[in-house]
Amino acid sequence: MNVSLMKAKTSMALGQYKTATKYFKAYIDENPHIPLNKEVLNQLHEAYNHLSNDKLKCVLELESYLELLQDSDQERIVAITSLLDETRNDLIAICTEVVNIVNTSLLVNVEDIREKVLIYNMKGLYCRYTWEANNSDATCIVTTKAFEEAMSLCQWNFEPSDPYLLHIAFNLTTHLNNANDTDMAIVILKRVIQNAQENDLENYDFSTKSYIELFLKYLNECLARFQMIQHQKLIEAIERMQDHLPQDSLYDDVITRRRG
Helix, strand or coil: CCHHHHHHHHHHHCCCHHHHHHHHHHHHHHCCCCCCCHHHHHHHHHHHHHHHHHHHHHHHHHHHHHHHHCCCCHHHHHHHHHHHHHHHHHHHHHHHHHHHHHHHHHHHHCCCHHHHHHHHHHHHHHHHHHHHHHCCHHHHHHHHHHHHHHHHHHHHHCCCCCHHHHHHHHHHHHHHHHCCCHHHHHHHHHHHHHHHHHCCCCCCCHHHHHHHHHHHHHHHHHHHHHHHHHHHHHHHHHHHHHHHCCHHHHHHHHHHHHHC
16 A cells, blocks of 8 residues: 555544645645545545534634624624634635645546546535635635536436435535525425436335435425525515505505596
């Protein structure tokens, strides 16, 4: 086994994720034309996922703390805001590193379709983390494209009930909903759920079949939640329209027309 890869795996076993990413990058640099197998790819994702989730958790905690402070302590607000900006920048740096690895090394060498799906999904996740930190429209578009690439590969190569496809559908539609495109998220979820339910599950083993049925239940719950959000947005839109309508003058005009 390659020395850098062995050190990366050892670091993972010890929970030293930052060290593990350093050795994974070294291994990729030493073997630029060798595709990562599924095990190494998953470990690479796991290492970066631990690092990014720690930063995401800190960002959420600091944001909540700022909301509690309100205007009570300006000096503390300035300090927490500075720390929040620093943590967001750290998160963006981690995610940018992952996306660079995906673009320059992983996608170039990948051969297996399922591994390619995993890589596009990985890119989508870390782009989404970046978008949540910087609210950039450009980053949101890149995130959507990455998930759509993964979804397209699944639809062309896998059965409609394949666990990979269901998982990617969840990630894509969750992102679309967060990006205020709930309507499209609903369209995609309805199609995915219908196609999966019409597919014969008897070719799967018991464990996979149970997982598919459970995931379909979860997707249906997501669909119901998105439809509630869509309904609420419609109500709010109607209320805004009503607020801007000159109700009294409109009513008087109708009466005048009828009398005239």
